[in-house]
Amino acid sequence: MTLEQSDLFPRLRAAAGEDWTRYTDHEFVRALTRGDLAEASFRHYLQQDYVFLKHFARAWALAAFKADNLADMRAATEVLDGLLNHEMALHVDLCRRWGIEAEALERTPEARANMAYTRYVIERGLAGDLLELLVALAPCVIGYAEIGAARHAEAGAALADHPYREWLETYAGDEFQGLAGSVAAQMDRLAERHMAPTRFPELAATFTAATRLEIGFWDMGLQQTL
Numbered sequence: 001m002t003l004e005q006s007d008l009f010p011r012l013r014a015a016a017g018e019d020w021t022r023y024t025d026h027e028f029v030r031a032l033t034r035g036d037l038a039e040a041s042f043r044h045y046l047q048q049d050y051v052f053l054k055h056f057a058r059a060w061a062l063a064a065f066k067a068d069n070l071a072d073m074r075a076a077t078e079v080l081d082g083l084l085n086h087e088m089a090l091h092v093d094l095c096r097r098w099g100i101e102a103e104a105l106e107r108t109p110e111a112r113a114n115m116a117y118t119r120y121v122i123e124r125g126l127a128g129d130l131l132e133l134l135v136a137l138a139p140c141v142i143g144y145a146e147i148g149a150a151r152h153a154e155a156g157a158a159l160a161d162h163p164y165r166e167w168l169e170t171y172a173g174d175e176f177q178g179l180a181g182s183v184a185a186q187m188d189r190l191a192e193r194h195m196a197p198t199r200f201p202e203l204a205a206t207f208t209a210a211t212r213l214e215i216g217f218w219d220m221g222l223q224q225t226l
């Protein structure tokens, strides 16, 4: 399934309104696409993102735990595998090329914005069901796919000599786009089974809160705060 064919995700995105635009069109993303994002901001972001991805892997492990059937368990562990062995492996390589060694990554002090976001998502998953958890994870997975595809296309010919090319290529790439499509499809399947119409506002509130925490993550990167 492509993102355009999904049903729940576009409804959640529309319900997030301006917050979705503030996330996907954040100054961090614009500067990165132009190629003039301060290198120190990118390094700070990369290092924090390593910590973020580890907590997100925990959240996907929780998704496997929350699943009540084999298909949902497999879907969660496929994402977990992709995260640990693809996205994080790329991330460690990218960090090394940016002068941040693996040992330094492990010693990264966690920024408050990072803690707030990742623990919020895990708490939603602990308190709610699998659908609630996937909705909390959606701005991360589907948001980055949307940002990656749009910004990679926008950078266009400038990509040949672009300082942030690898980042743009990772999130615009088939692997990540396919992952976002699968998560959107899984949310639709779960919504069909578990979502009474009265539940939508509660799910939209979770999605919007996670979107706002993504905005806080970009702010943290741009301002290099802890």
Ligand SMILES: Cc1ncc(CN)c(N)n1
Pocket: 049, 052, 053, 139, 140, 141, 144, 214, 217
């Ligand atoms: C903060 C953040 N959000 C989302 C992604 C994409 N997995 C990420 N790497 N970092």
